[in-house]
Amino acid sequence: MNDNTVMSVKNVSVKYKGANDSAETLALENVNLDVNDGDFVCILGPSGCGKSTLLNVMGGLLEATEGSVEMLGEAVRGVDPKRAIVFQQPTLYPWMDVYSNIAFGPNVRGIKSEETDRRTKEYIELVGLEDFAHSKPYELSGGMRQRAALARALVNDPVLILLDEPFGALDAFTRTTMQDLIRKVWKSTKCSAVMITHDVDEALSLATRVITMSALPGTIIKEFDVNFTNYAEDSEEDFRYTKEYLDLRREVLHLIKQK
Ligand SMILES: Nc1ncnc2c1ncn2[C@@H]1O[C@H](COP(=O)(O)OP(=O)(O)O)[C@@H](O)[C@H]1O
Numbered sequence: 001m002n003d004n005t006v007m008s009v010k011n012v013s014v015k016y017k018g019a020n021d022s023a024e025t026l027a028l029e030n031v032n033l034d035v036n037d038g039d040f041v042c043i044l045g046p047s048g049c050g051k052s053t054l055l056n057v058m059g060g061l062l063e064a065t066e067g068s069v070e071m072l073g074e075a076v077r078g079v080d081p082k083r084a085i086v087f088q089q090p091t092l093y094p095w096m097d098v099y100s101n102i103a104f105g106p107n108v109r110g111i112k113s114e115e116t117d118r119r120t121k122e123y124i125e126l127v128g129l130e131d132f133a134h135s136k137p138y139e140l141s142g143g144m145r146q147r148a149a150l151a152r153a154l155v156n157d158p159v160l161i162l163l164d165e166p167f168g169a170l171d172a173f174t175r176t177t178m179q180d181l182i183r184k185v186w187k188s189t190k191c192s193a194v195m196i197t198h199d200v201d202e203a204l205s206l207a208t209r210v211i212t213m214s215a216l217p218g219t220i221i222k223e224f225d226v227n228f229t230n231y232a233e234d235s236e237e238d239f240r241y242t243k244e245y246l247d248l249r250r251e252v253l254h255l256i257k258q259k
Pocket residue numbers: 016017025027045046047048049050051052053054216
């Protein structure tokens with residue numbers, strides 16, 4: 001841990017008790033991870049290896065069986081607006097329009113209404129939903145709903161944004177647009193991000209650090225420092241054809257496929 005550390009996961013193991021007499025599941029085993037200021041960490045691993053478990057522990061939604069999680073020097077317990085969480089299924093209130101969904105967090109926290117209004121509009125614009133501010137979630141496409149969920153998380157000015165396969169349910173074209181959006185958000189808000197994905201190209205094109213996990217019980221096998229995200233904005237993704245990219249892609253795929 002150093003002065004730049006936003007979150008520190010130390011020796012975390014998570015064991016799920018089996019229902020009735022069924023066996024326990026050791027979902028995570030001795031995971032250590034420091035997230036530093038400005039990092040974009042992507043976590044890749046086989047299905048069922050404990051990725052969501054790890055993200056839920058980092059978000060304060062689930063308590064580790066062993067080990068500890070600290071954020072800015074304080075133990076992580078329960079939800080906190082400093083930690084935004086975005087899931088694969090957008091979490092929006094179906095009876096509220098986009099504007100009210102986004103303004104909900106600041107409203108319940110008692111932020112002044114002019115300030116809430118200003119921030120809500122700012123984030124609606126950042127995610128490109130200006131024309132849909134008064135639409136209800138059922139009137140939006142999947143990608144638009146995820147944009148609204150993202151704005152709803154960001155309006156609280158989080159230090160860390162945690163994303164669990166946020167684009168997993170979207171079609172390929174929408175996914176690419178959303179990847180560009182999340183990169184823009186990460187750069188403009190200067191928050192740190194941890195994103196779970198099973199898409200190696202998504203991880204390599206967004207991350208500053210790619211972390212690979214083993215099959216159950218999930219452990220961290222290897223970490224890679226990458227920098228393609230800083231070329232991705234205006235290069236028309238040409239970096240995907242470089243030897244450096246292809247070699248790294250092959251190595252990562254090999255790691256996450258091995259049992
Ligand atoms: N609430 C739970 N109770 C019991 N077992 C669980 C629970 N949640 C997840 N698991 C098990 O823990 C393992 C890891 O799950 P998860 O973290 O969701 O994996 P991933 O997100 O990598 O697909 C899986 O074997 C899963 O079946």
